[in-house]
Amino acid sequence: MVLRQSAAYVKKKMGPRYSLFAKMNILILVLFIPIIILFTYSNEIATNTISKELRGSNMKQLSFLSSQIDSRINQTIDFVITFSKDPNVEKFNGLNIWDDLYDRMQTRYVVQEKMMLQSGITNIWPVTYTVYSQQNKEAISNSKDTIKYDEAYLNDNMTGAWTYGDGRESVPDDQQSFHWFYTDSLGHQGALKGSNLVVQASFGHENIENMLDTYKAGGQGDPIFYRQGEAPILNRSASKELASELVAFLDGRQLDGTEQEVVRLGIRAIW
Incomplete structure (x- = not known):
């Protein structure tokens, strides 16, 4: 009897306290739900914003890289066009009726030296230049390899545009080079006319790698x-x-x- 009365007394005293504690927990939970929702939403917005900024930054950087490559190629084109009008280059493709062996060697040396100087201006973008004289059936280049005049090779590559590869067989798994052939024949970049001067510009994949x-x-x-x-x-x-x-x-x-x-x-x- 005493035990029952004690239990009833405890329930009577603890009841209001327990009810208040439960209400406080429910209130805290109700307050936290919108906070959690707001935090989740804010975090998603921040993540999307950062992702968008990263994509935009990457696109700008890639566009800048592309413009740098285009700039290097345009510099090469400008040099080739200007170089083709150089007096020594034109002399190399001339008849050379009155020139002796020393004069011809001197002309070749000057032309080759100018090509080597131009290629060595920037180590990150070396270019191999080759000048072909269709009139004299000769070629001169700043390449380490010996370049011989080959009219069939020129005819196959006179496209007037940059090409990846020049039609020659390459070693399997070996990267090709980029080539551009320019002729001094105005308005006829796709064909040779018999006495043309042709300037070839080539650069390897190493330039892109750089x-x-x-x-x-x-x-x-x-x-x-x-x-x-x-x-x-x-x-x-x-x-x-x-x-x-x-x-x-x-x-x-x-x-x-x-x-x-x-x-x-x-x-x-x-x-």
Whole structure:
């Protein structure tokens, strides 16, 4: 009897306190729910904003890299056009009726020296220049290899545009070079007329690698140079496994214009 009375007394005393404690917990929970919702929403907004800023920054950096490559190529084009009008270059393609052996050697030396100086201005973008005299059937170049006059080779490559490769067989898994052939025949860049002067500009994939390495050194990502149907040009520290996965993905896409997409390769996300 005493025990029952004691239990009833405890319930009577604890009842209001327990009810107040429960109400406080419920109130705290109710207050926390909108805070959690607001925090989740704010975090999502912040994540999306940061992601958008990163994509925008990456696009600007890639556009800048592309403009740098275009600038180097345009500088090469400007030099070739100007160089083709150099008096010594024109003399190399002339009849040279009154020139003796020393004069011809001196002309070749001056032309070759100018090509070597131009190529050595920037170590990051070396270019091989070759001057062909269709009239004299001769060639002169700043290349380490001996270049011989080959009219069939010139006819095959007189497209008036930059090409990747020059039609010659290459070693398997070896990267091609970029080539541009310019002739002094006004308005006829796609054909030879019998007495043309032709200037060839060529640069290897190493030039692109140098630009990609510089880009990556700035902490801007892991860039590759891709063209559908061709082996990609990678920066020198790129993962070949991830690059192969990315190339396989890109080969299956119809690329048109400029676009951005996050692609997950292995355990990494590529922007």
